[in-house]
Amino acid sequence: MSPRRRDAERTAAARERRRAEILDTAAEVFARQGYAATTIRQVADAAGMLAGSLYYHFDSKESMADEILSGFLDDLWASYDAVLAEGADARTTLERLVEASFASIHRHRPAVVMYQNESRHLALNPRFAYLAESQTRFRSMWSDLLTRGADEGAFRADLDASLVYRFIRDTVWVAANWYDPHGRLPASDIAEQYLAMVLEGIQAPGE
Amino acid sequence: MSPRRRDAERTAAARERRRAEILDTAAEVFARQGYAATTIRQVADAAGMLAGSLYYHFDSKESMADEILSGFLDDLWASYDAVLAEGADARTTLERLVEASFASIHRHRPAVVMYQNESRHLALNPRFAYLAESQTRFRSMWSDLLTRGADEGAFRADLDASLVYRFIRDTVWVAANWYDPHGRLPASDIAEQYLAMVLEGIQAPGE
Amino acid sequence: MSPRRRDAERTAAARERRRAEILDTAAEVFARQGYAATTIRQVADAAGMLAGSLYYHFDSKESMADEILSGFLDDLWASYDAVLAEGADARTTLERLVEASFASIHRHRPAVVMYQNESRHLALNPRFAYLAESQTRFRSMWSDLLTRGADEGAFRADLDASLVYRFIRDTVWVAANWYDPHGRLPASDIAEQYLAMVLEGIQAPGE
Amino acid sequence: MSPRRRDAERTAAARERRRAEILDTAAEVFARQGYAATTIRQVADAAGMLAGSLYYHFDSKESMADEILSGFLDDLWASYDAVLAEGADARTTLERLVEASFASIHRHRPAVVMYQNESRHLALNPRFAYLAESQTRFRSMWSDLLTRGADEGAFRADLDASLVYRFIRDTVWVAANWYDPHGRLPASDIAEQYLAMVLEGIQAPGE
DNA sequence: CATGAATGAGTGTTCATTCAT
């Protein structure tokens, strides 16, 4: 490998690292303050640079949001697909999906918060059409699973299907709002307890 | 009662009605688009007037948000206080609180959505200090109830208390994002099903 | 006519007058400094208002340029069409067209300057497609006339046709750069002298 | 001559060549898009380098414009001075000046276009004071020539002197806007035909 | 009560320019 080649690789990698740093910072600020309420100057401050300098790395505020959200969704679906590919029974699959979701919150907490707070608004923009597509795919994945679970006798059949779907969906994602990656409980413990609540309820047994 | 007096009352009442109309409209637009992403012109358009005219009724955009949120919270706490005043056992109280919450979503859906999406951001402003106070009171109310329920043997004691609190809190409020006041399921039915899920879990019994 | 109707008319007319005033001012500044080199603040200053206030009347800087140029071209073609409709011989038609052109410079001097300096640049924008269309129509109008004049024996046939076209076109329009509506020579006198030069040359007769 | 000395000369010459290349490129882009509407990045792109790299060769965007324009004007005046030094009669001098002007357009087309479109704007800057000086000198050269020609009986005396001056000036320079160095007609042919039109007019003889 | 014209601070973005490498 020529020295010049190594240089190019080093700088390309360095640039990528800088972009990722800035993007993480931006995601945190967007998550904390809301995308619309955040100015590009605030993002730049948090990244230790001037507003104009951001535009050396990114086209626009919108493209930052785009990269943040699509990065999260790509990663999320990769982990979901891995779970689904195992072909386990409905009960096991549900557990693994919830675990995968909390693991994803662990890795992309700010992006998940943005996803929840901004996606309705952003989805109006054709550039963010993938948000609606992801939601559709998400819904059919869970609906299929819940139906299958009811057929397999694993899940109660006396509940409204779409309510159960929303219950699980919301219950998991909303946790991104308070989850602390450095907190007392690791994501896997939280997933375990959430599964206990969702599957068995909070009522004392035998009650 | 003099005619002049009657006139004054009529116009005062009419003004109050107009304000309430505008406020409902504003809450809907804020809920749909996000507070920061909504312009006063969009609110005015939706209310059938020009932007400047809103200022005859309201001091500022902020004061609209203030009235919307505080109106919701006042109503919510009134209904919570009524439930708590009954002094029922923990299990019954929990049921009544969840029912009251869904009833509140029914009456104040856009305000609830705003509360969820904007309160973190708005709470930085001293004017909205009551948002944080409400949250604190909310937390202690539920924590006390859950502790009491565990002592009474009504709720499981093997779960992390703060996780259970968040589970219940989020599970209820996030429903405002999709709840449709004119939809298939009335708020009371949704409350009933949510209670079934939260208390007994979605797992088939005997499983 | 009801008073309200009269009010509406008066205000609509007043608004139109204000728009026209601002547009005239903008055209002058654009002509003097160049469109790209002129800031919206400079236009606003010249119009005696703040930059933001311009946007109450106009959508964008671009739409100001659009109105200025299309207003000029509409007027120009109306006067050209009137000349052509007369169906005079080539020599007379040429005289009338040149006179009409100088009259147009008199009425729209800043717009003509903009047309010359900016149209190549603006025409890249689909919104300004009419600039290219106008130029095409202009060229065929003059080419037809010059050909007819040569056929009628009125114009020399020993010159390159496209050079003659450009000679006349440029010779007339470039005058907008120095023409002064309040100057010593009225537009009609200038037209007369230009025609003398273009038709007979500047060489002393019999030379 | 030492090898080091030869190296220095070679690199100095190479640098000069690179500067000239870049300057030609810049002139073309400035002429096509307008000076103010052209970004330094566009110039750099066209020159096959990055924006920052231009600053190794040139102080500023302005200094590029300066070199382009002054280079053109120096060359122009050298050729004018050569014509004037011959001391020919007015008619011949006029012909030689027009030929020299078209030859100059041939060599410096983009610079001439810039001169026409940008000089009014640039001349406000003290650095470009020479533009106004050149124009003054240009005007007096032509005025003297036209006066002398009228005295010598070569040019018509019934025309407004300043109109004739502008007529000739504009007529020649505006051709830079469409002149194509690789086109059908060489500059000398265009000069010849222009002289025919300017001197004898486009009217058929005897008409 | 409402309008419409205007304000002025602020927004996302651009761009000429700098400079360590």
Add this chain to the structure above:
DNA sequence: AATGAATGAACACTCATTCAT
């Protein structure tokens, strides 16, 4: 010579707000 990251001033434009009518 050239790169690439950054600067900082300026730009077109937005928007909450004001106020005379």
